[in-house]
Amino acid sequence: MANADAIYQHLYWYLNTTPTPQGKLEADFGESQGPQALYAKHRPASTPTRATATAAPAKPKAEAEAKEAKEAKEAKEAKEAKEAKDSRDSDLQVLIRYLEEEVTDKALEQRAEAWKSGVSGLLTRRGMEGQNALDTYVAEIVAALRDFPYLSLPQGRDAGRWVRDEIVAQVFEDHWDFYNNKKLKGFDLEEFCQLLAGQNMLIDRLRHAQRALDN
Structure with a gap:
């Protein structure tokens, strides 16, 4: 009942109260209470236009595109450098020089001559002497020959197989399982030196192969 009386009193006041005259707040308290001042004070903050909202990501997008372009360029340059290096490394001249340097640096021809004369102590390798040392050395040379990237020769995979199978592997036949x-059967020092540096043997055959592939 008390609530009903309160509601009735409020409605009675609302219906019978004289409205505040227009402009009274401004007259009593100055321009700060005028319509324009109050509107400016309470109006909602401006929202960004559609153009502003969509233009904002332009800079990050441009930066991302520039980064992608740079990475693509670097990847292309790295690929080209690798291909150039692979081409140089797979040139038969690399293999020929390696074998020539082995013959020269190890003085294989001089040692083979001394071996024929019965000189001892010519063969040492990894703490071994004699035939065991020679077998170890042959295995190291064969491993290097097997690892050469024949199939990456500039002349193509078929040319690489031909060099590997018909030229390199063939000279080891019966003495060493190349693959x-x-x-x-193995080699003695004279035989192995002959295999590498003898007339029409491995180094000579590789030189002929290089000339044939270059033509």
Whole structure:
């Protein structure tokens, strides 16, 4: 009942109260209470226009595109450099120089001559002497020959197979299993030196192959 009386009193006041005259707040308290001042004070903050909202991501997008372009360029340059290096490394001249340097640096021809004369102590390798040392050395040379990237020769994979199978592997036939790098009959020092540096043997054959592939 008390609530009903309160509601009735409020409605009675609302219906019978004289409205505040227009402009009274401004007259009593100055321009700060005028319509324009109050509107400026309470109006909602301006929202960004559609153009502003969509233009904002332009800079990050441009930066991302520039980064992608730079990365693509760097990847292309790295690929070209690798291809150029692979081409140089797979040139038969690299293999020929390696074998020539082995013959020269190890003085294989001089040692082979001394071996024929019965000089001892010519063969040492990794703490081994004699035939065991020579077998170890042959295995190291064969491993290097097997690892050469024949199939990456500039002349193509078929040319690489031809060099590997018909030229390199063939000279080891009966003496050494080239593909599995295992000793068969093996070599003595003179035989191995002859295999590498003898007339029409491995180094000579590789030189002929290089000339044939270049033509």
